[in-house]
Amino acid sequence: MKAFVLDRYGKQRALRKADVPMPTLRDDEVLVQVHAAGVNLLDAKIRQGEFKLILPYRMPLVLGHDMAGVVVKVGPRVRQFEPGDEVYARVDDFRIGTFAEFVAVKAASLAPKPPRLTMVEAAAMPLVALTAWQALVEKAGLKSGQKVFIQAGSGGVGTVAIQLAKHLGATVATTTSSGNVALVKRLGADIAVDYKTQDFAEVLQDFDLVLNSQDGQTLDKSLRVLKPGGRLISISGPPDPAFGQAIKAPGFVKLVMRLLSSGIRRRAQRRGVDYSFLFMQAHGGQLREITRLLDTGAIRPVIDRVFPFDSTNEALAFVEAGRAKGKVVIQLV
Numbered sequence: 001m002k003a004f005v006l007d008r009y010g011k012q013r014a015l016r017k018a019d020v021p022m023p024t025l026r027d028d029e030v031l032v033q034v035h036a037a038g039v040n041l042l043d044a045k046i047r048q049g050e051f052k053l054i055l056p057y058r059m060p061l062v063l064g065h066d067m068a069g070v071v072v073k074v075g076p077r078v079r080q081f082e083p084g085d086e087v088y089a090r091v092d093d094f095r096i097g098t099f100a101e102f103v104a105v106k107a108a109s110l111a112p113k114p115p116r117l118t119m120v121e122a123a124a125m126p127l128v129a130l131t132a133w134q135a136l137v138e139k140a141g142l143k144s145g146q147k148v149f150i151q152a153g154s155g156g157v158g159t160v161a162i163q164l165a166k167h168l169g170a171t172v173a174t175t176t177s178s179g180n181v182a183l184v185k186r187l188g189a190d191i192a193v194d195y196k197t198q199d200f201a202e203v204l205q206d207f208d209l210v211l212n213s214q215d216g217q218t219l220d221k222s223l224r225v226l227k228p229g230g231r232l233i234s235i236s237g238p239p240d241p242a243f244g245q246a247i248k249a250p251g252f253v254k255l256v257m258r259l260l261s262s263g264i265r266r267r268a269q270r271r272g273v274d275y276s277f278l279f280m281q282a283h284g285g286q287l288r289e290i291t292r293l294l295d296t297g298a299i300r301p302v303i304d305r306v307f308p309f310d311s312t313n314e315a316l317a318f319v320e321a322g323r324a325k326g327k328v329v330i331q332l333v
């Protein structure tokens with residue numbers, strides 16, 4: 001099969017289009033023909049070697065975490081899926097490889113494709129929608145009437161998180177540049193702060209929750225937005241000791257995480273707020289919940305650009321440039 005392969009870590013290193021063997025199918029896995037693959041910053045960051053400590057991959061590596069496609073074969077222990085089913089998933093860490101014609105996916109991480117969505121739309125959703133779900137629903141238990149500040153509302157995560165938070169009945173503030181204010185308002189944001197001309201920490205107060213996806217300075221300033229007892233959840237680091245524990249990281253990696261996050265944890269504690277890092281996980285059950293919201297239209301995909309399979313490197317470069325409005329998808333079929 002054809003796939004885009006990473007041979008060595010490196011900044012802007014091109015993936016090589018190659019003929020590679022079909023993935024081996026484990027007993028609890030499903031072989032899927034990939035019709036469309038969503039592109040995430042995680043793909044670019046792995047390519048650069050930024051995730052070496054957390055996700056120590058061996059080369060050569062087929063990148064790609066999101067996909068929608070059709071089941072072609074199931075392992076002997078799989079009961080929920082059969083050949084011909086239309087499915088979508090964020091595939092599991094260490095089983096990634098959706099920038100390819102076929103991928104083997106753990107059945108527990110798959111969900112039926114939302115019928116109302118095209119393959120391209122479905123492939124755009126899993127990683128960012130699961131991130132929003134795991135931050136707002138699973139970790140924070142966001143409730144109707146609460147106030148949440150979701151940074152970068154026009155990005156992949158932001159466009160879904162705003163819609164999910166509104167669906168849960170929260171008041172939503174976000175940051176965006178002036179050109180994207182109309183987009184985030186359309187998605188449901190109540191307050192849009194132009195991050196190029198305004199300081200969000202001067203405008204936003206007494207929030208219950210902040211979803212941080214930006215740099216360290218933004219993370220620190222986010223503390224000022226929260227009321228005592230509020231929560232700061234960061235998806236852009238630094239990883240905390242609880243995360244090291246959860247992924248059963250080796251002792252020295254746990255120590256690195258403890259040190260990297262000691263400053264923000266101390267400052268959060270001083271202000272009486274909770275800091276935690278989230279690294280989203282594949283989860284078929286949660287994806288089925290998300291499917292319901294996609295089917296009712298409570299959440300709609302926002303897609304910036306679709307690239308043909310041959311332009312996988314261009315798609316990755318587009319995402320890496322950091323200006324995408326919503327999602328970028330590679331179409332194979």
Ligand SMILES: NC(=O)c1ccc[n+]([C@@H]2O[C@H](COP(=O)([O-])OP(=O)(O)OC[C@H]3O[C@@H](n4cnc5c(N)ncnc54)[C@H](OP(=O)(O)O)[C@@H]3O)[C@@H](O)[C@H]2O)c1
Pocket residue numbers: 040041042045127128131151152153154155156157158175176177178180195213214234235236278279280281319322323324325326
């Ligand atoms: N830990 C996890 O599980 C997890 C999961 C998903 C993503 N992430 C991380 O979360 C971050 C966001 O991911 P993403 O996929 O949403 O990114 P993305 O789609 O690439 O974000 C691009 C968007 O960010 C906006 N933006 C750029 N700088 C901004 C700023 N300073 N303030 C507000 N908006 C800004 C841009 O809008 P303008 O053009 O208007 O600037 C653009 O629309 C990344 O670091 C990613 O790696 C982590």
